[in-house]
Amino acid sequence: xxxxxxxxxxxxxxxxxxxxxxxxxxxxxxxxxxxxxxxxxxxxxxxxxxxxxxxxxxxxxxxxxxxxxxxxxxxxxxxxxxxxxxxxxxxxxxxxxxxxxxxxxxxxxxxxxxxxxxxxxxxxxxxxxxxxxxxxxxxxxxxxxxxxxxxxxxxxxxxxxxxxxxxxxxxxxxxxxxxxxxxxxxxxxxxxxxxxxxxxxxxxxxxxxxxxxxxxxxxxxxxxxxxxxxxxxxxxxxxxxxxxxxxxxxxxxxxxxxxxxxxxxxxxxxxxxxxxxxxxxxxxxxxxxxxxxxxxx
Numbered sequence: 001x002x003x004x005x006x007x008x009x010x011x012x013x014x015x016x017x018x019x020x021x022x023x024x025x026x027x028x029x030x031x032x033x034x035x036x037x038x039x040x041x042x043x044x045x046x047x048x049x050x051x052x053x054x055x056x057x058x059x060x061x062x063x064x065x066x067x068x069x070x071x072x073x074x075x076x077x078x079x080x081x082x083x084x085x086x087x088x089x090x091x092x093x094x095x096x097x098x099x100x101x102x103x104x105x106x107x108x109x110x111x112x113x114x115x116x117x118x119x120x121x122x123x124x125x126x127x128x129x130x131x132x133x134x135x136x137x138x139x140x141x142x143x144x145x146x147x148x149x150x151x152x153x154x155x156x157x158x159x160x161x162x163x164x165x166x167x168x169x170x171x172x173x174x175x176x177x178x179x180x181x182x183x184x185x186x187x188x189x190x191x192x193x194x195x196x197x198x199x200x201x202x203x204x205x206x207x208x209x210x211x212x213x214x215x216x217x218x219x220x221x222x223x224x225x226x227x228x229x230x231x232x233x234x235x236x237x238x239x240x241x242x243x244x245x246x247x248x249x250x251x252x253x254x255x256x257x258x259x260x261x262x263x264x265x266x267x268x269x270x271x272x273x274x275x276x277x278x279x280x281x282x283x284x285x286x287x288x289x290x291x292x293x294x295x296x297x
Contacts, residue, residue, distance in 0.1 A: 064257035125145050139248075157173060
């Protein structure tokens with residue numbers, strides 16, 4: 001379910017990596033490596049992305065149709081979103097993406113989601129197991145796109161991103177057979193970000209007491225501060241992501257699925273007690289021990 005990321009014409013700012021402390025206003029473009037050697041002379045509290053291709057994983061849970069489902073979160077970090085100019089309000093140090101897959105109790109995907117680690121650019125990709133509600137009661141409606149069909153036993157879900165800005169362009173299935181040009185990443189517990197090496201034998205969280213990475217603040221905060229979102233555009237700790245500037249909508253809302261989706265007619269049908277009893281009586285392979293529901297194919 002981890003999937004992979006594809007970025008055309010990658011630059012230094014597109015390298016997926018692990019985070020490590022350096023402090024100060026490090027230049028992530030031409031002199032990153034030189035300045036990290038001078039970490040002890042820099043101001044504390046800012047973190048850099050090192051060269052190792054790590055993806056941070058985290059489990060969360062949600063409720064839908066009176067059931068509790070598991071969510072797989074995969075978080076990646078980039079050294080920066082390069083500024084296009086002095087007045088670029090979106091660019092700055094450190095950037096990242098959260099890719100989330102919500103599974104049913106049989107371990108099959110229900111919905112895929114993507115969000116930048118600042119909480120912006122949220123997108124939901126429901127499978128055909130879900131239907132979008134005719135009316136979603138959010139002040140700022142979410143962007144919902146259909147998930148591409150795939151065979152989880154043969155394919156990975158790939159996340160296509162734009163170079164430099166890291167906007168998610170689309171999702172698409174990709175064969176599990178590794179290609180020569182593919183870079184394999186390692187999974188790391190997201191909890192490690194709360195205790196990173198910091199100057200000699202000390203350790204420090206990547207995030208401040210306000211859950212914000214102090215070195216990732218963006219100029220857009222001076223424009224969007226009336227929304228009530230703390231430091232818009234800055235990278236923040238999981239569980240602190242507002243994904244809308246109007247009204248209230250949060251990435252960790254355990255009831256978001258009920259607010260956005262309903263079960264497909266097929267899923268409602270196969271949950272019907274009458275259908276279950278009929279199938280169990282006529283087809284032993286549909287018994288409780290063998291697993292239910294039957295395949296859609």
